[in-house]
Amino acid sequence: MAKRYLTLGLAGLIVATMGLAACTPDTPPAKDNLVVTIYGTPTGSEGAQWEASWQAWAAANEITIQYTGDRDFTTNISTKIQGNDLPDIAVFPQPGLMKAVIEDGKVKPLDAVTLGSVTQNFSADWQSYGTVEGEQYAVPLDASAKGYIWYSPKKFAELNATIPTTWAELMTLTDTLATQTGAPVWCAGFNSGDASGWPGTDQLAEYVLSASGGAVYDQWVDGTVKFTDKPIADAFTAMGKILLDPKYVNAGFGDVASINSTSFGDVTIPLASGQCLMTNQATFLAGFFADAKTADGETPVVAEDGDIWAFMMPPVAGTPSVMGGGDFAVAFSDDPAVAKVMAYLASGDYATSLITVDGASFITANKGVDISKQSDPLLAQAMEVLISPTTIFRFGAGDAMPSVVQQAWWKGMVNWINGVDQAEVLEQIQAAWADI
């Protein structure tokens, strides 16, 4: 009676399915609330922190914001735009792709209210990222600052080390510490799956920006200054004095080549245990210490007088510069509720709400922010630098270059660490410009 079982089975399955579909919470928005969908990159707890940043305002204004995070945002947004499947608001992690999308014509320009806030709250540098043909389309949401040297204040006190204020001092300090401890002092990790090598590209770009200034940096990003040209080659040589010297790397992991096999977040482990004295990474590294242990087996305290702290990379040539990143919101709909959300995102109130999200470490370049609400001095300092009119701010060079070049550069950093000749590496990366 196989037939009967089959029929029964099928019927059962269908009933079960309907039951499941019926009892699945499809989060029906509370009846009167308007729904605004936001599509962006952060997922997991980072995504949840974003949601928390606008939650209170949305509830007070009877708007339900449905946020969907997608790790593959940068590829999938193009598919969605082509298929006319447009989110109300999309948050782009980098300006290059966003500009291309704006030029495509489906993004709505900012309305007067939002435009007013953006012009008032953001520097010309930041505004320019969202401007296409004189029209402003984007609201900068948050920012990030790269180029921090993470260290252990306790270890530094033990070894009588002081925080360097110039690049030359940093090199001297490196040598002194290496002699004192008789072991490598720096640790680095370039491993990041498909994107392995990016931590290296960041460090290199920071050096170029600091040593050669904004003009050279911009020309380098748009391809007029070549990788094989002197400013870039010099930066490689300068970074190589640390990263390619077995005397200085790779503390806690092994030889120079172990930089490639070390996951970039894992540098927190020797840093916390005291094996590694310094590592160069963005502010977000603070979030990676939760799983690391100090030499006494405790969870390290990230604080100025704690186990782990950071200073900004000392300038090579005098002018303070910051390389960083940021997220930008654009609207695909001119619905009033969407416009209201955009206006809020551009406001100083939102910036303050963003930096005070529990457990998060957001910073912003929004001048309307109340910095005093930021309890973390490192982040507060970063924001002051970002907002300061004298700081040169630039986006990470890799993110601003065409993705073919960026990927070649990532690969180049890995080869460079593996011992491939520097001139050859530079030529290989430069060759990628021909493929775009």
Next chain:
Amino acid sequence: MSITSVANSTRRVKKTHKALSSPWATAGAILIAVVWTVPTFGLFVSSFRPAADITTSGWWTFFTNPNVTLNNYAQTLDFVSSGVTIRQTLVNSLTITIPAAVIPITLALLIAYALAWIDFRGRHVVFIAIFTLQIVPLQMLLVPLLKLYTGGVTLAGVQIFSGLGANSLGSGFAQVWITHTMSALPLATFMLHNALATIPGEVMEAAQIDGAGHGQIFLRLALPLAVPTIASYAIFQFLWVWNDLLIATIFTSGRNAPITKTLADLSGVYGQQWYLLTAGTFLAIIVPLCVFFALQRFFVRGLLAGATKG
């Protein structure tokens, strides 16, 4: 067939049988099994180790330094991404997978029966056309399908289908089901057609002479005989849909996402929680394992049934 060739072929079968059951072959098979299982086993062991151990040492050190924790599983179950926990996405996965397996199989059975046993003009052309659709890669479907779901269909000024919603971030499961059904139908039809076509024509004729219509033949004769193929195809389809990430990320909102999407998010934006993937992977394979073991007795039979008759 002559007597000698029969004898030859029997001898060959015996020889093959002997070769396959020799101690060497057995040792080889065991070796292959071990090599295939070791990584999964390592993953399994890792899922019970504390995060600090996973990130600093290999899973084999577990045996000299056994630290067991259920923390990874607890953390994974409570993991939230785009507003849903892993628990909810497990339910979402079932909500997506069951209809996305039942609908195409049901449709394909009807199509396959018609193509195999109802004699109409051009049925071979139709069959080949359906079969060749298999070569269309899924990625090619994304943009047209998105356009269909958001814009609907308008033919000669008349709107035939109004679309499913303004955008996929605000709508439900229907578009995922439809997409999976579309992508599954060619292969499902092909496999089930082959299974139904192996039923001897005499049996069909006998049923017809006894006065059975197509409806009765389909339900009482064709369906029961095709059970092994249906079951084995159901396993395939279930696993494909369960493991799918592409359709899930393009067509669902964060709240309706299946477990594969949340698993991809589990490691964190910067990959800092990758150790949780060990536990997450095991949570995600429990359901497919149950399905496989429940239907496995049909599995090999079904594969052969589909393969021997072209």
